Amino acid sequence: MTVSEPSPGIQFLAGLAALRDRALEADSLQALAFGMANDLYPLLRFHQALVFAQRGTNLDLLCVSGLARPSEDSPYLVWLQRASRWVGSQVDGSEPRWLARESLDPPAEIADGWTEWWPAGLWCVPLQGKDGQRLGLLLFLLDEAPAEGLQQHLSGLWRTYGYCWEALASRRRLSRWRPGRRRTLLALACALLVLLIPVRQTALAPAEIVSHEAQIVSSPIDGVIARMQVRPNQTVEAGTPLFALDETTLRNRAEVLGSEVAVADAELLAANQRAFDNPQSKNELTLLGSRAAQRRAELAAVRSQLQRTQVTSPRAGVAVYSDPNDWLGKPVVTGERIMLVADPAQPAMRIQLAVADAIALEPGAEVTLFLTAYPLQPLKGRILETSYQARPSDEGVASYRLLASIDEHPAHARLGLHGTAKLYGERVLLGYYLLRRPLASLRAWTGW
Incomplete structure (x- = not known):
């Protein structure tokens, strides 16, 4: 006994079941709308299917058959937004309705667009939720109304679409949950209370370990450095030679001046001898004596x-x-800085605080220095000096120069080490702490 082929009625019911299963498998409202606009074509043979979502008194277009995403700037869709409001007003209740062009008297702008883009009739299927509220509207552009039997068979499918639509819309609302007015006000009140919490005002700035007792060694005269007699970071004692200037020019100058002094002395001696018998030579003694004294002063x-x-x-x-x-x-x-002679037993912090990060600091304010070489061993100290004039740092940033002490003089506080200093100012409200920089930038930008 052989199995006979399924009859057309069985195929039709199997197709409806497949449509319901596909609707139940939709994971988003957009996917459901795409299936409603395209999956019914084998049954209805429509020119076009349109899916609208009810938004109050307006209808928002979700999907157009054959299009993945409608272009909102096309003339057809612009006209369709106006036509959908009129069509929605023509469909009352929960039952599908056939709208024939010849039996209607739409407004002129709707009639012109219908003639250009739509066929003779429009089958409107409202989709509703369990509470009877309209969720959307499904439009099929057809040449003639569907058969009565087909409409009855499709009524169950419309209810399935409505059920799926309501479930997906509820999930979407949950994913876009918004707090109520009471919770919003409570959250704002909590935020305001948090902004009133007093916190310590702080700032970060680059810093270097220097000596608190350091003396500048500069060039005593104009010249050329002939040799450096100490190495960088070499320990020296008082009187240790540091560097020497070239003496060639000065020695040559001393020899020339020595000869000039001898000549001036000889001329003065000769004038003294002539003065005994020549009264005119006595007048030259003063001039020649001054010249000899000048040469001796230059030589000295x-x-x-x-x-x-x-x-x-x-x-x-x-x-x-x-x-x-x-x-x-x-x-x-003369006076040009060559080096420093620093006392390593008295280290201090030299901090370059940028003008943009400046906070109110007074001598005695706390400082914590995090060295790059020893990030887990911070150094503590207090502000000793603050400059009132900002000058460009080595990086070209306008900064204030601060000098801070180092407590307890730890072994790793070596001269020349760099790091980041954290400066602690007075206590302020958290709101001021967070909004200080934005307000300063806004004032600088707007001038208000």
Whole structure:
């Protein structure tokens, strides 16, 4: 006995069951709308299907058959937004309705668009939830009304669409949950209370360990550095030679002046001898004596400069400068800084606080320095000095210079180490702490 092929009625019912299963499998309202607009074509053979969502008195277009996403700027869809409101007003209740063009008298702008884009009739299927509220409207553009039997068979499918629509819309509302007015006010009140919490005002700035007792060693005269006699960071004692200036020019000048002094003395002696028998020579004695004294003064000045070409350390400490090769053969002028002689036993923090990050700080304010080389061993200290004038730092940022002490003088507080200093100011409200920078930027930008 062979199994006969399924009859058309069985195929039709199987198709309806498949449509219901596909609707129940939809994971979003957009996917459900796409299935409603395209899956019914084998049954209805429509020109076009449109799915609208009810938003109060308006209808929002969700899907157009054959299109993945409708373009809102096309002339057809612009007209469709106006036509959907009129069509929605023509469909009352929960039963589908057939709208024939010849039996209706739509407004002129709707009639012109219907003639251009729509066929002779429009089958309108309202979709409702359990409470009877309209969820959306399904429109099929047809040449003639569907058969009565087909409409009855599809009534169950409309209820399935309504059930799925309501379930997906509820899930969407839950995913877009918004608190009520009472909860919103309570949250704002809590936020305001949090903003009133007093906190410690802080700022971060780059810092370097320097010596609190450091003396600048500069060039005593104009000249050229001949040799550096200490290495960078070398320990020196008071009187230790640090560097020497080239003496060639000064020695040559001293020899020339020595000869000029001898000549001036000879001329003065000759004038004294002639003065015994020549009264006119007595008038030259004063001039020649002054000239000889001038030459001796110049020679003494040059010899004094020769004694100053060798620069020694004014105190015990560490010689702090960059590299000997940076100075060898370099011309220097009187007072030009060459190096520092720092006392490593008295370290301090030199902080460059940017103007944009400046907070109110007074001497004695707390400072914590996190060294790059020792991030887990912060150094504690207090502000000793603050500058009232901001100047560009080595990075070109306008900054205030601050000097802070280091408590307890730990072993890892070595000169030259860099890190980030955290400065602690007075206590302020959390709201002021968070909004200080934005308000300052807004005032600088708007001038208000």
